[in-house]
Amino acid sequence: MDEFSFIDSIKQQSYGQTSLIKGVGDDAAVFRQSNQDIVTSVDTFVEGIHFARSTMSAFHVGYRALAANISDLAAMGATPAFYLASIVIPKSWPMEEVTQIFAGMQELARYYTMDLIGGDTVSGSELTLSITVIGYTDKNKARYRSVSEDGDVAFVTGTLGDSRAGYHILTNPGTYTNEPYFIKRHQMPSPRVDFAKGLNLLSRVALNDISDGLANEATEIAEASNVTITIEDNLIPTSLSYGQFPENLQHKWKLYGGEDFELFGTVSKRNWKTVSDIAYQTGTPITRVGFVRVEEDKSGVFLNKNGKRERIFNKGYTHLK
16 A cells, blocks of 8 residues: 555545644645634654554554543643644554554544544654644633642542553563453543543643653642642552552552553642532542642652652653653
8 A cells, every 4th residue: 555545545534623624635734713722732652662562552552642642632721623643654564553553543533523634654664653633722721830829739630550550461461450441541541631621610720641650740830830749649549459569569650650641730729629520520530639839949749658758750751861
């Protein structure tokens, strides 16, 4: 299958977004939006760094890659609308598998009524997938890391450490409780779009998606807002069968594991009940895990564990380290 035949095989025959004027078929796509702010993000995924064929089917590679980008939109309070996908295809990947990568993206995209509006295909030495997503927020409702304030409540959605637990199961064969659950959390994460959209009622909330670990995401908010965030270790939510794993790995995964694609955020105490109500209405598990303070000449994240308070750093996965 040549490039043009491949593009023809993956392009949409119809589109769901009414703001789209022209999709795939010209040098660029055209969409029109006048009454909302446009939010965009891009991520690149490289075989051997972000995924491996030993733990991911081609379908799951595409599904999780798009989910990661949608999670970025959720952290900004945006509704997903469009995506563009560029792929470098090595000879070791048959076109049937490459097609399955796009099938994985398309399944998730349909759930959010996202339209594929462009991209590129080239040959190369290792499979590389670059995805750009575009979404909308109401004007001046995009969520930023820099708005956390003294006295805020710190919270997380869902449970943490599940994705790394799933990866551990896939790479360490054995007998595990709830094995399918943990593997699915690794291969097919669920971005918290509905919950984040529900927060549109609030004038101020800081959000970050947990892609590189709770410690990393909390640190980014603390530094951007010039505040100190304290997290209570015993309040960090984990799955019921999470305790089957070694204690040192439990601690590492829930703080530094990443790829859960849950949300970490802070909001004023007076709005905490509203946030909890929105979580309930959207079927989103949510847990209050700490608090925010302004301390003179200090910003960062601290962990209260076993009566001791210690500073934690962004030890999650970072590129170019």
